[in-house]
Amino acid sequence: MFDDRMRDACVVVPGIMGSVLQDAATGRPLWGADLSMLTNPLLGRGFLGALHADAQERAADAGTFRRAPLARIRASGLVSKPWWLPVLEGLEPYTELTAALRRVTLAREAVLPFPYDWRLAVAYNAAVLARAARAHLTRWRQQVAAQPGWRAAGERAPRLLFVAHSMGGLVVRAALEQDPELAADTRAVITVGTPFLGSASAVLTLNLLHADARPAWLQRHVQAMAATLPGLYDLLPGYRCLDRGLDVERLTPADVARFGGDADLAARSLAAHTRHWEQPFQLPGHRAIVGVAQPTVQTLDEQERAGLAVVVGRQHAFDVDDDGELLRDPATGIPARRNTYGDGTVHTPSAQVGTGAVAYVHGQHGTLTCHDEVLRQVRNIALERRPGGRLAGDGPQPGLDVPRLGGTFGEPLALAVTGLATPAGVTLSVRSATTGRPGHPLTLTRDPDRADGALTARFTADAPDLYRVTLDTGTHPPISQLVLVSPPDTGRR
Structure with a gap:
């Protein structure tokens, strides 16, 4: 019976934009329900304005949740229809991913979709996830124990399997860091396109005000909203990404402020990158699914236009040696550039860091969770089967x-x-x-x-x-x- 079913509990953690958000007091949908918020200026300005993080939301961390959870906006479910934002691009629903997992569990109750307020800091949402995952595992263990046909002699107690897309992988990592007992009860973590080193797209989103794009109202209001969101800052690249010609520098809070962001929010997120670099956390049973071969912004070039700091995305990265020094052309001393590609949003090195268990697929970031090969990989990992191989280096790379x-x-x-x-x-x-x-x-x-x-x-x-x-x-x-x-x-x- 158990050959094609797993006994573990599963939690599906979406990425940024992936949860439907509502006004907690009125139930009014604010995100993920009505596409007119992106196409109708009269409606869109109100929706996007309501999503701005206020001072309390900007300051919230794990301790905030434990003391007094925020209550202004509620995450009511995973998005059930396609969605989109400038720079961050498209996001497909998580319907197929959730259904694929439910087909390989003992009962649909084993799978918990975990919506969260993606506007807020990863650390805050991690505390919410840790509590929800523990409660889910406890309920599922009780359900399994109550069903004699689901018990097998010598079988271990059910554990947790996390399947996380994009920013969701950062939330899972932070939750397991915050709660070592939860980490011990976790069999595996599958990350799909998670930017462990950050994504240059976050900087481009903060710089939207300077982008020469239409409709102007949408770019303007999305940038104004994005500049207040701690969750977006947690996606800032922590690697060397500013191309200065003869050098490549990491972002500083002053850089982010110059590009249209908030220096304080940037400082907190960039400090977290430094901490993870100095004290890496190993996700239990980590399997990374990484989109490759897609044109992807990897580094940034700063330009000045009419007195404004404009960021231009570049589709190349820079290699460093074991000591963290840039590899340079021996003749010119210029840093060596290399296109590492990615999934269109997250470049390959960022999504595969921290594990040698990597499966590569040709796919775009926001559509990976309904990609046939990704669904196959997830099912195999859930069933503890061989997940599948890496892509061959030869042949077309579409x-x-x-x-x-x-x-x-x-x-x-x-x-x-x-x-x-x-x-x-x-x-x-x-x-x-x-x-x-x-x-x-x-x-x-x-x-x-x-x-x-x-x-x-x-x-x-x-x-x-x-x-x-x-x-x-x-x-x-x-x-x-x-x-x-x-x-x-x-x-x-």
Whole structure:
């Protein structure tokens, strides 16, 4: 009976943007329920304004939860529909991941979806998770003990399996650090695209105010919201990411403030990076699933435009030796650059740190949790089977590149496919993510102006909407990404 079922309790921990948020007093949905908050300026300004973290929320940590939990905004569930934000891009629902786990457990009650207020600090949410996971394990052990058919002679007591996407992996790590007894009761942690070293996308989100993108109202209000959110600061890159030409520097709080963020929030998060570097915490039974081959911003170049500090993302990283020194070109002394790729949001070194048990898949960050290969890997790890191999280094490495700031209705979207030598047998399709309505057929051609030799296509939407772009090579599982096409900018901010 137990060959195709696991007896352990499971907790699904989503990433940033992955929980539906409500006003705790009124029940009014604030996030994850109505896409009009991103397409209608009259509604969107109110929604995004309500999500700003207040002074108490910005200061909250694990001790805050234990003394007096915050109560202004409530996380009511995992997102059940596709979602999107500029720079952070698309997020698919966690429905398929949760269903896949429930199919390999003794009962659906074994799987606990854990929504949390992703606006808040990782440390605060970790305390919430630790309490919820302990209560879930206790209930599940009681349920298993009450069912004679579920008990097996000599079997150990059920333990915990965490499946965490993106920022969720950081929350799990912090929860197990805070509660060693919970860590001892954990069989395994599966992280999917978790930015253990941070993500340059967090800086680009804080710098949105300086981005030359439309609709201006959306960029402006998302940046204003993001600048208040401790959770976003906990995604700041802790590695050397500022390209200064002859040197590469780590972010400082002053840098983050110059780019549009809050120096105090940055200082707290960057200090946590330093602590994890000096005192690494080993996740029990850690298995990392890492998206690869996707064009991914890895480092940052600071420029000045009209007196503003503008951050430009670069798709290369820098290697360091065992002593932490930059590897340099022996002839010029210039730091050696290398494209490490990633999942479009988190570069490969950040997602695979801390474990040698890594499975690589071709997939975009926000869509990994419904990726066929990811679901297969998760099921195998849950059942304690061989999880599957690493990707071979040879052969095509397909990647998908869509506009990270979205598009505007009436203007074509530039789409690109990287890593393929020819468009033969390759299909790039676009359809509405809200209605399923298909778009126009796309033709891929080689773009001679792109240094990466990408295949490109242009898509003009027939209505403002959230669209799903899907790349099917015929030999790899399909790769998809979401992109928002907004109504024309009215100039109102």
